[in-house]
Amino acid sequence: MEDAVRAILAALGENPDRPGLERTPERVAESLRDLTRGSRESLQEILAGATFEDPSRAMVLVRDTPFYSLCEHHLLPFFGRVHVAYVPNGHVIGLSKIPRVIEHFARRLQVQERMTEEVAQTLWTTLKPTGLGVVVEATHLCMVMRGVQKQGSVAVTSALRGSFLSDPRARTEFLTLAGVPGRAP
Numbered sequence: 592m593e594d595a596v597r598a599i600l601a602a603l604g605e606n607p608d609r610p611g612l613e614r615t616p617e618r619v620a621e622s623l624r625d626l627t628r629g630s631r632e633s634l635q636e637i638l639a640g641a642t643f644e645d646p647s648r649a650m651v652l653v654r655d656t657p658f659y660s661l662c663e664h665h666l667l668p669f670f671g672r673v674h675v676a677y678v679p680n681g682h683v684i685g686l687s688k689i690p691r692v693i694e695h696f697a698r699r700l701q702v703q704e705r706m707t708e709e710v711a712q713t714l715w716t717t718l719k720p721t722g723l724g725v726v727v728e729a730t731h732l733c734m735v736m737r738g739v740q741k742q743g744s745v746a747v748t749s750a751l752r753g754s755f756l757s758d759p760r761a762r763t764e765f766l767t768l769a770g771v772p773g774r775a776p
Contacts, residue, residue: 592616592619592620592623592624593616593617593619593620594616596615596616596619596620597616600612600615600616625698626659626660626661626698627661627698627699627700628698628699629694629695629696629697629698629699630698630699630700632695632698634692634695634713637688637691637692637695638688638692638713638717641684641685641688641717642682642683642684642685642717642718643682643683643684643685644681644682645679645681645682645683646681647679647683648678648679648680648721649678649679650676650677650678650722650764650765650768651676651677651678651679651683651686652674652675652676652765652768652769653674653675653676653686653689653690654672654674654675654676654768654769654770655672655674655770656672656673656674656675656689656690656693657670657671657672658670658671658672658673658693658694658697658727658729659697660697660698660699660701660703660706660729661699661700661701662700662701662702662731662732662733663700663701663702664702664733665732665733665737666700667731667732667733667736667737668732669703669729669730669731669732669733669746670729670730671727671728671729671730671745672727672728672729673693673710673725673726673727673728674724674725674726674727674728674769674770674771675689675693675710675714675723675724675725676722676723676724676755676765676768676769677714677718677720677722677723677724678720678721678722678723678753678754678755678761679718679720679721680718680719680720680721681719682718682719682720683718684714684717684718689714692710692713692714693710696709696710696713703727703729703731703746703748704748706727707725707726707727707748707749707750708750710725710727710750711723711724711725711750711751711752712750715752715753720752720753721753721754722751722752722753722754722755722756722758722761722765723750723751723752723753723755724749724750724751724752724755724762724765724766724769725749725750725751726747726748726749726766726769726771727747727748727749728745728746728747728771729745729746729747730744730745730746731744731746734746747771
């Protein structure tokens with residue numbers, strides 16, 4: 592990977608051996624390995640022992656979980672926050688596992704739409720809740736720094752399952768508690 596970064600620097604007209612760039616190939620390689628570690632870690636290990644039997648039927652919401660990812664189209668960052676809620680159906684998950692699942696899918700070459708669905712499907716399959724919602728709000732540097740260069744733009748994606756999809760009241764409660772702007776009625 593370091594040789595590839597050196598080649599990119601040279602293709603950009605830079606001297607990879609000049610002061611300031613001489614360790615860049617090593618730093619970029621280390622950074623990319625860290626930013627894509629989700630592709631190499633085990634989701635099963637993350638979720639091992641994560642669920643517990645519990646009779647509660649009250650909505651569980653973890654909101655404003657920050658994330659950072661890399662757009663697979665441009666290798667530029669996109670970042671923002673994720674809101675996840677579910678209505679238990681006999682099982683709950685350790686609260687810290689929700690941000691870990693988000694991090695697992697964010698730390699790979701990714702698109703926001705897929706990440707949203709992957710988080711939702713993983714929690715839906717793991718918990719089998721009566722309802723589940725995931726909303727991701729993100730700023731994409733491929734839209735802000737290059738291309739259309741629209742400062743302040745935010746992409747919002749959602750994935751709903753069960754009662755959050757079929758019951759407008761449950762959906763509205765989730766979106767209201769999550770503080771999602773422009774929530775559906």
